[in-house]
Amino acid sequence: EAGVTQSPTHLIKTRGQQATLRCSPISGHTSVYWYQQALGLGLQFLLWYDEGEERNRGNFPPRFSGRQFPNYSSELNVNALELEDSALYLCASSPEDREAFFGQGTRLTVV
Amino acid sequence: GIQVEQSPPDLILQEGANSTLRCNFSDSVNNLQWFHQNPWGQLINLFYIPSGTKQNGRLSATTVATERYSLLYISSSQTTDSGVYFCAVNYGTYKYIFGTGTRLKVLA
Numbered sequence: 001e002a003g004v005t006q007s008p009t010h011l012i013k014t015r016g017q018q019a020t021l022r023c024s025p026i027s028g029h030t031s032v033y034w035y036q037q038a039l040g041l042g043l044q045f046l047l048w049y050d051e052g053e054e055r056n057r058g059n060f061p062p063r064f065s066g067r068q069f070p071n072y073s074s075e076l077n078v079n080a081l082e083l084e085d086s087a088l089y090l091c092a093s094s095p096e097d098r099e100a101f102f103g104q105g106t107r108l109t110v111v
Numbered sequence: 112g113i114q115v116e117q118s119p120p121d122l123i124l125q126e127g128a129n130s131t132l133r134c135n136f137s138d139s140v141n142n143l144q145w146f147h148q149n150p151w152g153q154l155i156n157l158f159y160i161p162s163g164t165k166q167n168g169r170l171s172a173t174t175v176a177t178e179r180y181s182l183l184y185i186s187s188s189q190t191t192d193s194g195v196y197f198c199a200v201n202y203g204t205y206k207y208i209f210g211t212g213t214r215l216k217v218l219a
Contacts, residue, residue: 031206033207035209042210043197044209045206045208048206055206056206090154092154092207097141097142097201099142099144100199101156104153105153107152
């Protein structure tokens with residue numbers, strides 16, 4: 001069974017641009033979570049989607065947004081990129097309120 | 112909000128040694144997971160353990176939900192165990208709040 005897949009693996013953007021990150025959950029999982037891990041730091045909760053709806057978001061500005069599609073895949077958009085947005089972005093999926101599994105991450109570099 | 116603290120923050124062991132990693136949380140949680148983050152950033156599931164004790168090879172974990180802590184035991188450590196270990200708790204509508212992490216280095 002395929003795990004959580006994220007694309008792209010690496011992304012380089014210029015300050016002020018927009019970045020789009022994608023996540024495909026494990027088949028049958030309806031919840032998708034996004035996390036940011038800046039270099040050498042812990043994982044910060046960004047967004048939680050379930051059944052196509054945003055259920056909760058962490059302490060991030062509105063330029064971090066996303067959506068969940070009918071097939072439960074998800075997209076994270078970061079607008080007006082800033083240098084400090086450079087980080088590893090991890091996506092996870094789970095069935096309703098159960099064990100979460102993570103993808104390999106997208107490493108975003110803003111120059 | 113909930114606080115999730117892990118100890119120790121850093122740990123250096125000789126190969127073959129045993130260790131105990133601790134995760135304390137400040138409020139009741141719905142469930143708890145332990146992860147190992149490898150050098151490439153991938154989070155590997157170790158245990159899904161809202162309560163009780165589980166074992167998987169050289170690793171075992173215990174969660175005492177009523178006392179708000181969880182322990183991860185690593186026995187006969189190997190160099191491949193090196194990395195960062197995170198616990199994460201599912202708390203109300205906040206999904207998987209991560210602890211501060213324990214950075215483990217196992218020396219050959």
